[in-house]
Amino acid sequence: MNSARHPRIAIVGAGLGGLTCARVLQRHGRSVTVFEREASADARPQGGSLDMHADTGQAALRAAGLLDHFHALARPEGDEWRVLDFATAGVLAHQVPSPDADGRPEIDRGQLRGLLLESIAEGTVRWNRAVSAVTPLADGTCRLLFTDGTAEHFDLVVGADGAWSRVRPALSHAAPSYTGVTFMETGFDHCDTRHPDLARLVGNGSMLAKGAGRTLVAQRNSNGHIRAYIALREPEDWHVAAGVDLGDHQAVRTQLLRMFEGWDESLRNILRNGDSGFVNRSLFVLPAPHTWEHVTGVTLLGDAAHLMPPVGLGANLAMLDGSDLAHALVAEPSISDAVRAYESIMLPRSAEAATGSAQGLDHLVPAATP
Template sequence: MNTTPTPRIAIVGAGPGGLTCARILQRHGIPATVYDHESGPEARDQGGTLDLHEDNGQIALREAGLLDEFFRLSRPEGQEMRQMDTDATILFHHTPEAGDRFKPEIDRGRLRDLLLDSLSLQPGTVRWGHTLRSVDGPADGPRHLRFADGTTIEADLVIGADGAWSTVRRAISAAVPRYSGVSFLEAWFHDVENRHADIAELVGQGGAAAADGDRGLFAQRNSGDHIRVYVIQRVPADWITGAGLTIQDTDGIRALLLDRYRDWSPRLRHLLTDNDGRYVDRPILALPVPHTWDHNPTITLLGDAAHLMPPLGVGVNLAMLDACELALALAKNSTVDEAIHAYEATMLPRSHRMQELLDGGAEELLSTELPDFADAESR
C-alpha cells in the first residue's frame, strides 16, 4: 500500500480469519493490531477439528507462507468418512487415497497456534483482554474502538473478524443471527483407544454420521486420541430448560437423550452416554440470507461476522479466504476505501451464493440420504 501516512488497521477477533489477515498483511509490510476479548490464547478450548480445503483455506495459508507447516501438522487420514444407519451398519465409507491433500484435518487449537506463532516476531500484534463495546466516529474516519476496560483506540480501518455476535457488525448492519431450528449437543471422549475402544473403532480416523430424519449423531476424530460427538436434534433453542434441566445436569440430559434415541443401536447410544464430562450446548445460528450492508470506507467484515452459515464444512475456509483477499486488496490498492471496494466486490457475491446454497442446510444433517462424496468435493 502506498498510502502516507500508513493506515492504522484494527482487526477485532483472534480467530483463524483475523490472524490470517494480520499474518498476510505483515508479509506485505503492513502493520495491523488484533484485539480479542479472551484473556489469552489458552483461555478456553478452541473447539474440534476442521478440514482446510485446497481451493480456499489452503490458498490463504499459502499466501501466509504457512502451507508446508500446515501439512506437517494436519491429518490427511481425517478425511475418512462413514455414514451409518441407526443400527450402526455402514452404508457408505470413503477412505482417502495416499497423498490426498484436498481437505486434511487439523484441530482448531493447532491452527490457531500455527497462526499465532507466525506473528510472534512482532510482539504486541495480538492484544488479549480487549472486549470491544462499540465502534463510533465519522464514516470516513478515524474510527474509535471503545473497550470494556475504558480504553479507546483510533483506527483508519476496522476489520470485524469477531464471529457470530460481532460487535463490529453493529456499526454497519442491523442483522443478528437467527436460530436455525437445529441444535448440536457436544460430547467429549478422551484417551479413546484405551478407554473407549469400541467408539474409536466405530468412528475410525475421520468422521462417522448417522441420522433417522429427525435425530442425528456425528462423531469426529481429533488429534491427541480424542473424539468429539455432536448430538443433532430439531428442537426449540431452549430445549434443555424446557425439559426442566440445566446444561450442568449431565445425568438428566443423558436420560432424556436415551429416551429420544431409544430405537437406535446400543453401539451408537454409547455416544450419548459414555462421554467424559459435561455436554456443551451449541444451537445452530445463521445470518439472514443474503446478508449485506452499505459500503463503508473504514469498516468491513470477514468470516462469520459477514456471513454466518450452518456448520457444513465451509465456515473457517471462507473466513480464511476472506482474510487473504482483504489483505491482498490492502496491499495492492492505494487507499483503504479502494481496497474495501475491491474486496467486497468479490467477497459479497461469493458469500451470498454460499448462504443461499446452505440456507436451511442444518436440516441436511438429519437426512437419511447418502452423501455424494464426489459432488460434495466439487462444491
C-alpha cells in the same frame, strides 16, 4: 497501498480469519493490531477438527506462507467418512481419502490457531481488550470503544469477532437467528484404549448416523481424542420444555437417551460414555445473503460477515476472507478502494456459500415427518 504513511489497521477478534489477515499484512510489511476479548491464547478450548479445502483454507495458508507448516501438523487420513444406519450401526457408505488427491486434510482448530499466532509478530494481539462499540467518523476513520471505557482511532477496523460481532452494527442491523437445530457436544479421551468400540465405529476420520430430527456425528481429533456432536432439530429451549437443567449432565444424558430411543445401542453409547459433560450449542445464522452499503473505514470477515451452519465451510471462508482483504489493502491505492474491492468478492461468495450451507444442515439433520 500507496500513501505517505501506512494506514492504522485494527482487527477485532483473534480467530482464524483475523489472524490470517494479520499474518498476510505483516508478510507485506504492514502494521496491524489485533484486539481480543479473551485473556490469553489458552483461555478456553478452541473446538474440534477442521478440514481445510484446497481452494479456500489451504489457499489462505499458502498466501500466509504457512502451507508447509500446516501439512506437517495435518491429518490427511482424517478425511475419511463413515455413514452408519441409525437402527443397526451397519455401514451405509464409506469414503476413504485417495493418496493422490488434494483432499481436505484435518487439523485441530487449536493447532491451526496456534500456528497462526506463532507466525505473527510478538505483541500484535492485545489480549483482554474487549470492544463494546465501533463508530465510523466523518473523516473516514473509525473509533473503537472498549469495555473499560477507553477508545482508540484507526483508519480501518475489521470485524473478525464472530457471530455476536460488536463491529457488525456499524454496517448492518442484521442479527443472527436460530436455525432450529442444536448441537450437544461431548468428548472421549484416549479412545483407542479407553473407548475401542467407538474408535472402531469412527475410524480415522468422522462417523455420521442420522434419523428424523436426530443426528450423531463423531470426529477424530489429535492425541486420541474423539469429539461427538448430538444434533437435535428442536426449539431452542428444548431443555426447558423437557424440565432438564443443562448443568445437570446426568439429567441431560437421561433425556438424550429418551430422544434417541430406537437407535442402535453402540450409537446410544455415545450418549452414555463421554468423558466430559455436555455443552449446548444452539446454531444461529445471519440472513442469506447478508449485505451492507459500503462504509469507509470498517468491514467484516468470517462469521461476523456471513454466519452460516457449521458444515465445513465457515473456517475456510474466514481464512480466505482474511487473505483477500489483506491482499486488497496492499494492492489498492486507498482504504476505501481496498474495502470495496474485497467486499465485491467476499459478499457474493459468502451468499452462495450460506445458501449451500443451509441446504447442508437440512441434509445433515432431516426434519421429522409429521
